[in-house]
Amino acid sequence: GIQVEQSPPDLILQEGANSTLRCNFSDSVNNLQWFHQNPWGQLINLFYIPSGTKQNGRLSATTVATERYSLLYISSSQTTDSGVYFCAVEPDFGNEKLTFGTGTRLTIIP
């Protein structure tokens, strides 16, 4: 099956700092999503971005489908940004299997 690797696995930053999270995947995809999992386990949709660039407030994401990677940018980090960030992909050969990456645990220190 498709392999999805995220880096870095852990990231500790001071409040106000910027960060870049990376997601590499092994096959072409027709769906790529970024999620933030809060401490209670809820997966919050951040971006649906199989290709291109999107921005939502302090967050933005870019997917370069031809090179099989996606980046999530967080600017001016806040303590509420803490949690685990997952990318999840569905391969192009269309079997509705959304596979999650390994995750990045982000900790923002006040």
Add this chain to the structure above:
Amino acid sequence: DTEVTQTPKHLVMGMTNKKSLKCEQHMGHRAMYWYKQKAKKPPELMFVYSYEKLSINESVPSRFSPECPNSSLLNLHLHALQPEDSALYLCASSHGQGADAFFGQGTRLTVV
């Protein structure tokens, strides 16, 4: 409305119990999913239903039995579970292939 509702939020059950997890969505989505997430790991796919029919079973043990009574509801029936089955169980739905998926808050299951 992008809400997927799961009940209960927490469940403690003995190894001889039978229980059910429930999931509901009213977004008109045709695909519904069960995922299992162990601590400090990513969610792992268990089952996919498409148009109320089971389309994917990721070799899940038979002590987990999914059911899709209608297009809005998804159940997961649990029987004779083991302590290692303790995990967060997440339900999701989407319009199908290539569409973005939305997740419920999960049921945190503890098997004693």
